Ligand code: ATP
């Protein structure tokens with residue numbers, strides 16, 4: 087492509103609407119433009135990268151036996167109602183005002199299950215892996231960070247259909263490995279975390295993550311052994327609060343000025359771990375008292391898994407007074423009304439010597455023995471892991487990091503096949519719902535995360551796998567010196583014949599502008615020809631990532647470019 091004819095609207099200034107490097111650089115390099123909040127056009131340069139990502143996705147999905155579909159974005163609302171997901175998706179699901187029986191699909195479990203129900207009748211027709219790379223619509227409440235969180239975006243979504251649970255394990259494992267290959271080939275540094283299955287339902291799920299201060303997820307990472315988990319499920323090796331040998335009788339004592347755990351610690355010199363913090367939630371309209379160790383933070387995702395529902399909220403102070411007869415700072419597990427279910431974090435499991443509110447304003451109990459003094463307690467892991475706590479695998483300190491989710495794999499089980507009646511006949515003649523998995527990768531997120539990890543103050547640093555063009559060919563003073571023009575045009579031909587995609591900067595602009603744009607666009611190699619190289623009959627090759635420059639005789643240019651390109655591709659694997 088000749089730059090003089092290309093539509094690459096680069097921007098010199100950093101656009102004020104963009105806060106994070108990938109968003110700034112995608113705008114500045116003319117890859118994308120925003121059309122509405124969370125809605126972007128990919129311009130020709132950006133779309134070349136999209137197509138490269140799509141090619142990697144197709145190759146790796148085909149390699150595990152995936153068959154590519156193209157499913158409609160418009161879906162009949164009735165199948166979304168059949169799986170209860172109109173309610174579960176809430177406002178995220180785009181509805182159509184002038185055609186109310188259709189919705190815009192945010193994902194495609196329903197349609198896949200619909201086709202499976204139509205045609206798959208026997209275990210003999212399974213397993214299947216079906217995939218597509220297609221536009222998804224989600225009415226995200228806060229679209230942000232450019233294409234990282236859009237209201238319309240491209241997703242590679244695939245679905246496995248199996249007759250057995252072992253089959254599902256295999257399909258899931260195939261995806262796990264394919265995802266490793268996809269993200270590695272794209273040049274991303276990533277890690278995998280166990281995740282909560284959330285609204286998707288199902289048993290197991292893992293997320294592929296890229297560490298980034300701009301991520302909206304939080305993960306616990308161990309740099310020592312590689313343990314990684316979303317904070318929703320992360321654990322640590324903290325020891326439970328040990329039982330004391332003696333368990334003296336309960337003792338009520340006045341605490342008129344203690345409203346918080348820190349007040350208790352300061353005013354009475356008690357160790358933090360002996361304080362049981364009481365938190366009250368209303369779960370499906372019923373009160374639940376939750377005991378946490380000291381100042382440990384209750385994790386609502388863990389609570390959701392423990393309770394198997396997301397229908398809960400913290401109780402209002404007035405509700406607490408109504409139920410416990412005391413204000414929030416004075417409540418605890420002793421003398422609790424029978425209607426209140428009691429949960430506790432596993433760090434408090436069957437321990438004693440605890441202090442907690444007495445359900446009487448201005449009083450606490452000491453010497454609480456959870457085994458002796460409190461009726462039935464259900465123990466769950468409910469706390470949020472903190473920075474530097476010991477890794478659950480190797481005891482080294484954990485790091486808590488922000489991360490961007492780039493891919494997600496789920497064992498769905500039979501939730502969708504049951505809801506939509508997609509059943510098969512087994513060998514023994516019995517009928518059973520198809521066992522499903524669902525697997526997604528965001529195309530734009532791969533691109534934005536790559537740029538987050540590969541840029542400098544001058545621009546993007548593309549690798550051979552994703553770069554929109556293999557190289558920039560920069561002609562200096564080309565419009566003034568016909569001999570340079572000739573030399574550059576010849577090289578342009580030769581490079582294309584050698585199968586390189588070339589952006590030939592033949593514009594009548596200064597060398598400075600050309601160099602800056604080449605660095606901004608960031609193709610792996612820049613070839614520079616000008617009056618000086620003409621005289622020497624050489625070409626200057628600049629390697630974008632290292633900044634290294636080579637001066638190569640004209641007749642060795644193609645072989646050197648091939649060699650350098652090979653080196654750069656190898657370096658990534
Ligand atoms: P998030 O938690 O970031 O909202 P999600 O868990 O809802 O994502 P999935 O339903 O698991 O996303 O979708 C699969 C993949 O699609 C994600 O891993 C991500 O790469 C991509 N993706 C999801 N939502 C968006 C979005 N709004 N914009 C761009 N890509 C997205």
Ligand code: MG
Pocket residue numbers: 293491493494
């Ligand atoms: Mg997800």
